[in-house]
Each structure stands twice: as structure tokens, then as C-alpha cells.
Amino acid sequence: MKKLLLAVVLAALALSVFASCGRGDDEVRIHLLGLTDDAIANYTELGTMGNPGQQFGLGVRNAILDIEGIGDVIFEDWGWAETLDSRQRAAIAAGDHPHIVGGEVFMPSYALDDLLLPLPQDIVDRVVETFLIRNPRNEPVAVAIGGTVFMLFYNYDLMAQAGFYAPPTTWDEWQMMSDAITAVGNGEFWGGGVPSFPHAGGALRATPFFRMQGVDFFQNGRLMLDDPRIHSTLQFIRDMNRNLPPGLGDAADEGPLWTAFNNQQIAFGVDGTWRASYLEREGVNWGVTTLPLPAGGVPGNCLVGVTFVGVPRGASDTELSFNIIRAALREDVSVRAIPQGRVSPLRSIHHNERARIAAEGAHMVVAYQIVYEGGFGGLVVFPRNSAEVWDIVNTMVIARTTQSPGTPIETITSEAIARINPLLN
């Protein structure tokens, strides 16, 4: 029996030795999207080294490798969205804190949970406020290395078929034009409206329209779903939905809607700067402008396509971690974000690269203008159970508005409030 016990102990020891061999303590592991060896090799194999996205990724990668004394760097692919979030949380829970953490819609939750270290002042000073996330003590703890905002893309040819030659500037005008294009299209093409996908893709696109009315889902410590401005915006989203191909505006999968837009079956699309490259590729006669405003409204928007980065408390070498962020924010690297259709967070680029921005096209001029002048952040964060509350807003409010057109808006919001309030208190 003693021999057996000894064997068990030895086996456990051997296992722990093997486990510890898997990771060198002086290795730096970076899991930002698109920086892995495979990603770089794929681009090289495909002969797309000139791809703007690749140039930006390669720029960030090389800048990180240039950091003095960084040693061995391993670039890993941890995915995006929920996959990335779960892997980062697992690493933190295991005490194996990454040098930096990244992400988009869930990063404010990390800040709210006070997981991230405050950013050094030199980083904060270099970026536009819109690209910062703050913790409950109002300290900036995460910064975006790029992002964009929503704008109205339009198809000249479809507009012309209904006799329109300039994009709309107001909600009423947009609705009138969209209704007319849908009527002319007669089931072949549609005017277009505000997507209400039952996930963050819907919330991100709907949020600018609420903000144009001066309201958001959570304001001044209060859930705003009973606000008349929320109701009138939801009514507008519902009214505009009849100008989208049936069932596409609120489908779980965004893909078919954007395929229809690229295939010239929809005249107006609310999307980020990346849409321009798809429209170019498909040979669409397209244009872009700021989102139309409601009567008496104010410009409103929402940051999207953002890669926020921050340093988790517990990171082994915080100075190195911040140097990695500094490297990703180097001016010669960040400028490569412009042809990729991303807005650089650096103040200096907003000031010094206007010609380069203009050369990329109207969509980039519009995006930089909105970000710099508007100061719009990402989606709001609810003080408790934020992900669960957003889930209810996405499915039971935004998507239900169009999926259940017979249900009064007030019923939709009051039922959602009843479900959300217990989660917030």
C-alpha cells in the first residue's frame, strides 16, 4: 500500500512538473487580434501585405517587438467578443494575469469591477477623451487603439430610381425617402432603416438615435425606458423597419442584411466606416453622410469597432504592460489605422493628418469629425448585472419593437422595466 501511495505522489509531482514546463516566466504573451504568426503568414501567403488592416496589425506587432528589453514575445489568438472575454477571465481567475487585456463592449465591465490599473498620464494626454474608459473613481483605465462611429451609407442609384439625388438630413426626410424607395422597389429593393438585431449589433446601431433625442438607456443613475423620448425613438425604429427586407433587420445573424445592402437591394445602411470597403469592392455607386437628426434633436452617435486595451491588476510587469500600450499608440503605427477605416485615438493625428484622412474618402472625414467634435463613447454600462440587462434590452426591447409590431411600445418597455429593475437593485 505504501508503494501505491508513493506512486500516486510521484505521479502528481510529475504532472505538476510537466504543467510548469509549458510556460516560461520571462515570455511575454500578447493576444491582441490579428497579430499572431498565423495571421501575418496568412496575409503574406495571400499576397495581401498591402492590405491596410494587415499594415496596421504588422505595425503594432513590430512596435511591440521594438520595446527595449521585452525578450521573447508570443502572439496568441484568443478570439474576440465572448470567447476573448471568457479566456481573459479564466486567466485572471487562475492568477495567470495577461500583460494586457483587450476587448470592446465588455471592457467597461472590467473598469466597473476595478480590475484595471489607472493609465499613466502620458498615455491619457495623447488620446482623445472619447477613446478612454474610466473606473468608478473616474480614473482612465483603458484606451482604444482605434475605432469608428456610425454613419449613413447610401446607394445613389437606388435613390435616383425614386427621384432623390441628395441624402436625407432629418428623420422625417429619411422616412419619406425610404418609404418612397421601398414603394418603387416593389419587393426587389428597399429604402432601408435602423437595424434592431437582438444583440449588441442592434444596440450599437440603435443607440445613436436615442442619443440624438438627448436620452440613453441609463442616465443619471436611472433606467430610462419609461422616458417618452425612448418611446418615440423606438416608434421611429419600428416605422423604419418596414423599409428593410422582411425579417432581416431583426435577425440573429447580421450577415444577410449587409449582403443585401452590398448587393444593392437596400438604399440606406447605418454602419461603421468598414462598410465603405465592401461597397467599393461590389462596385456600388455609394455615398456617406452623418446620421439624420430628429426634429429638435442633437447629433448623437456611438463608438464601435473599438479595441480597448488596459493593464489588469496583478500583471507581473506593469511598466512593460504600459509600454506595450505605448507601442500600439505610437504615431507612426496609429497613422496606419486611417486606411483601415479606423479612427486613430491620437490627438496629434487628428491635428496633423487631415490631408491623409481626406484622401481616404468622405467616410473617414465624417468619422473623424463625429469622434472629435461629438465626444460619443460606447454603449452605457449598467451599475449591476450589465451584461444581463443589455441582453433584456437587446431582445425584449429593441428586437421586440420590430418583431412584434402589434405590441404597444409602452407595453414592451414596461415589461422590460419589470424584468430589469430587480437586476439593478
Added chain:
Amino acid sequence: MRSKILSRDKREARIAYLILIPIFLYIAFWNLIPLILGVLLGFAEYNVLRPPEWVGLRNYRHFFASGVYMRLLWRQVWIGGIALGINTALSFAIAMALNNKARGRGFFRTSFYVPAVAAVSVTSAVFVALIDPFGGGLNRFLVSIGRDAIIWNHSQFWMVFWIVVYFVWRSMGPAIFIWLGGLQGIDPSLHEAAKVDGASAFKRLRFITLPGLRFVAAFIILTGIIGAMQMFDIIMFLTAGNPYGRTITLMYQIYRHGAVRFNLGMAGASGTILGIFTLLFAIIYFVYMQRREAKYDA
């Protein structure tokens, strides 16, 4: 002499335990410990970023007080029940057909099994493409025969319909094979004797085939209950809860709590309650089968 026999028994028992210990350890490590941790999580608030905080019965109170979770549990039961009922009946009917010595039955047996080995993520993508309201294969077909297109994702009825269709399409193969195994285990002389006695096909089914399959039926239904109560991947890939959350079941909610929202406390509590209900359903069915068996023996 006696002590020698006993020591031999002990030696054999010791060897048996030595052989079993790795299996016990494996089960404890991969099943028992996670199970215990899952139950314990139900008494905590834990989002992975902060240490777990003990909250007692708060998650369980929220489960029963909110009303939402009981609705999701009920939805799991009725959607799962419909899917299981149709799957059990249809797979039995097909097994009966495939039990005949007809040409091409090998081809059909394989065809029915193929969906079970294909990845859910892939086959559900095909279904999603078919029921795409705009440009999907089914709506194209409906329009081509002069009917109106259906916005499937706006209707709870249609979304549940497709969940059931997909579940049955995918699960039927294994069930057919189990039924077939049972059918081939029935002594053919019983049927021949009944035929000689002038028993109709229905009577042979009622008094020979069905009683002969009672253990197979118990296995299919019992494992089916467990499978139906754990159904979430089909919903995740096919409907994602659409329309506006009306196809979300408790198991899908547990997945979203655990892997998407990181509300692990509610995931633990909901998982424990779902596990208890599944066990209850299984026990009820088991007791029912035992009583029937006793009645049959008598």
C-alpha cells in the same frame, strides 16, 4: 483454512480496488468535483473577476420569485417533450419499416444515422440558411408556388417547429438503431405462432412487439428525457432565443449566464434546479416503468 480463503478474497478485492481507483479518481475529478462546485456556485455571487461572495439562498429566491426562470423551465419541458415524443414515435415507426427485409435498407439505415454524426454547428447553419426569411431556400420555394414568404424568426410557433424538426432529424438515427436492436431481439417464433393462431398485425404489435421492447423503450425515453432537458445547442445555433427571447429555454439561459454574462451564481443555482427537475422526471418515469413491469409479471 478459513483465514486463507478470506485473505485471498481480500487480496482480490484489493486488486479490484486498485484497478478501479483510477476510474474513480477520473470520475471524481471530471464529474464529481465540478458538480459539487456547480452546486456551491449557486450560493455565491461570482463573475470570475472578483472572488466569489457567499449570498446564501439569494440566487434560488430570485429563481423562484422572478417568475422568468420557471417560465424558461416550463418551456424547456414542453419543447423538449414535443421533440422527445415525436422522436420516439417516428424513430419507432421507421425502425419497424427498416426491420423488414427490403432492398436498399442498408442505405436507408445509414442515411438516417448520418445527421447524428455531423456537427451541430454545420448542420444548423444549413437549417438557418433554409429558413432565412429573405432569400432562404424555403421562402424561395413558397414564393415559387405562389404563396407568401413567412418571416419565420418573428413567430414563436415556427421557431419551435424548426427546433423540433431539427432535433428529430438529428436524434432519430441513434434511436432507430436502438429500436432495431430491440426488434431483432424478439423471438420470431412468437410472431409465427401468433400468425398461426390468426392474430392480426395490430394484435401482434400490441401483444408481442411492444411488450418485447419495454426495456428498450425505457432506455430511449429515459436518456431522451435527460437529453431534452439539456437541449441548448440547437436553440443557440438555430434561433438564438428569437423571437424576442420566446424560444429561450432554461438550459440555454444557464449557458448564457455561465459563458456569456459570467453570472456564475445564477448559472449554478439554475443548473442545480434543472438537474433536480431532470432527476425527478427520470425517477417518476423509472417508478412508472417498474410498476408496469410488476403488473406485467403478475
